[in-house]
Structure formats: structure tokens, C-alpha cells
Amino acid sequence: MIVRRFLLWARTAPAEARATGAATLASAYLRSVLSEEDRREAETALIALVDDPSPLVRRAIAEEMASAAGTPRNLALALIAEQSDVAALVLAHSPVLTEADLVDAAAIGDMLAQRAIAMRRYLSTGVCAALAEVGCEEALVTLASNRTAQIADFSLERMVERCGDSGPLREALLERADLPAGLVQIIAARVSDTLASFVAGCGWLTPERSARLAREATERVAVALAAGGEESDAPAIVEVLRATGRLTPGLMLRSLLSGEPALAEAAFVSLSELPAKRVAALLRDRRGVGLRALCRKAGLPVSLEPAFGAAILALNARGFDAGSLRQGIDRELLRSVLLACEALEGQETHALMALLRRMDAEAAREEARVLADSLADDAALALLVEADPSFLIELEAEDLRAAA
Secondary structure (H helix, E strand, O other), X not given: OXXXXXXXXXXXXXHHHHHHHHHHHHHHHHHOOOOHHHHHHHHHHHHHHOOOXXXXXXXXXXXXXXXXXXXXXXXXXXXXXXXXXXXXXXXXXXXXXXXXXXXXXXXXXXXXXXXXXXXXOOOOHHHHHHHHHHOOHHHXXXXXXOOOOOOOHHHHHHHHHHHOOOHHHHHHHHOOOXXXXXXXXXXXXXHHHHHHHHHHHHOOOOXXXXXXXXXXXXXXXXXXXXXXXXXXXXXXXXXXXXXXXOOOHHHHHHHHHOOOOHHHHHHHHHHHOOOHHHHHHHHOOXXXXXXXXXXXXXXXXXXXXXXXXXXXXXXXXXXXXXXXXXXXXXXXXXXXXXXHXXXXXXXXXXXXXXXXXXXXXXXXXXHHHHHHHHHHHHHHHHHHHHHOOHHHHHHHHHHHHHHO
């Protein structure tokens, strides 16, 4: 009887009063002890109020019932079919919506609705896949930032494929700990290409020079990712590089000369189609037996065989898997390759020497930067000690405490 009187009153009450009454009715449905008949009538009344002429009424019901597990499913479905601000409240929080409901809402919803779905906690793989396929850029950024969402690798790839030029999306994806290394490489290549196009378009550099800088930046990222990831990262990165036409002999040589040969080793396996154990044995043979055959099996130019052979022998002399103390080209390894290639003749050899000398200049700049930072730090310490000699005593005491 109470619900019936409410409906009668609602016929003539002003919009704000109806909204307040609808919120009260929704609260009573969720939290009060009602008879079975009153409960059925209250549910009927709430569903009917979704058709109220005023959006204030629908929003009041949504605000009250969006997060409640006791919300009638039909009411929730009616609310998500309403205008975006009302639908978004329910889409973001309602526990009564199924995966199918969310997938359908993502397919037909606008930006606000898609973002509301993308921010839900513990989104299933299926809903994430739907958003990756049809979601707008804002929704994809929200999804990528949702650490509880169960996003499959193929969905992450689809997000990059559709909106990989979006800076906010790339940033959100790169902050995810579960981002596959191959996808990190794709994003890095996208960033390099975008910057190269921008610089060339502004006329700051020639297209050829900006393309070279972009390529070298992408190569440095690839080597670093392969060196710092799991054992499976290097093969995955190589497959991405090969599929995009970025797996070059120069990149493989950079991997060797950086003292981080994981990428080069994975590349040899992929290009030669030899078993990984066989390639590993050939690369770690200190006598260099079979290196020339491995290079030819991998399809490397004959003119590059001396460079690869010298780099691999130099790596084995220090320990092939010893790793590098810092990122970037190792000038000691590079010096061995330069000595082995200096006496060679031919046009292709000239191109190789130009590449090696650019790498040497790159390594020299990096060494100079590190040394300059160290010199500046020494100067700063000297100024502190000059201003306050007791600072040095305190510093030495702190070092002794740390050693103890």
C-alpha cells in the first residue's frame, strides 16, 4: 500500500521531489525489511520510474543502487540503456551485470560508458578483449591503467595496433609490469618513428638522418630489453623485429658489441633455423669453429663475417655470458672488431667501417657524459668540504657505520 501511494504521489510531484522520493524508495528496497508483496511492488515501481521524464529521477536511482548486489538485474539493464551519465554509474560499479552485459554495453556505448567499463575492478579477459577491439582511445587508456584488469597479450597487441600513436596510451601500457617485451619493442619503434617524422617535418634534420637516428634508438632499446628480461624475451623481441623488417645485421652486431649477446643469439636461431642448443654451442666455442658456417646459414652478408667472428671471439675471451657492466657499446669489444676489419677492402667493407666508427663515436659520447657527471660530483663535494670541513668527517663516519 505504501508503494502504491508513492506512485500516486509521484504523478503530480515536482521533478526534484520525485528524485528524492525515488532515492528513498531505492534505499528502502535495499536496506529495509519489506513484506514480499511490498518488495515486488517496490521493484516494479523502480523499474517504472526509469521512464520518468526527468533525468534527475533516473540518476537518483542509479546513485543509490549502482554498487548494490541486491539491485534487480532488470533494473540494472534498464539503467545502462539510459543516457551516458546514468549508465556510467551502473557500468562502473554494478556487481549484477554479467560479462555478456558488459561486452554488449561496450559495443554500443559512447566514450563515457566505455571508460566506465574499463575502470571496473577485475575485468575479465573477454570484456578486455571487447574493449580492445571497439573501445575509443580514452577507454583504452583507462583500461591500460587498470592494474586489476585481466588483459590477454593479444588484446594488448590489438590496443597498440589500433591506437599505438596515442602518447597517453603508450605511457599507460609501458607502466604495466605484464607488458610483453615484444610489445615494448613495438611501442619503442612507434615512438622513434613518430619523433623522426616530427623532426624531419620541422626541417631540423634531413629525412635520412632522422631515420638513422630513429633506427639506432630502436636498436638500443631492443638490445637493452633482450638483456634485461626473462629468457623468453629475446626470442619474442627477435620475432617482432623480423616481422617488422627491423632485424638487421647491424642490430645483431650492436648486440654483440654491447656485451649483451642474447638478442644476437636469438636472431641466429631464428634466421638459421638451427636448434637453439646447436647455435649456443657454436657461439660459445672459443676456437671459433663453425662461426662462418653459422653466419652463412643465417643469411648474413659475406663481407660482415670478419666483424661477427671478431666480436664473438672477443666475447668468448671474457666469457660469452658475462654480461656488461653498463648499457651501450663496449669500446674494448669494438676495438677488436675494428682491428679485424681495418685491412679489408670493398664497398660493403667501407659501409661496415662507417657503422663501426659511428658506434665508437656513440660509445665515446656516453663515456664522456658519465665522466663529466663524475667530475661535476667531485667538484660539488669539494665545495661542500671547503665550506664546512666537518662535512667530510661526518661523511667518513657514515661510511664506517655502513661498513660495520
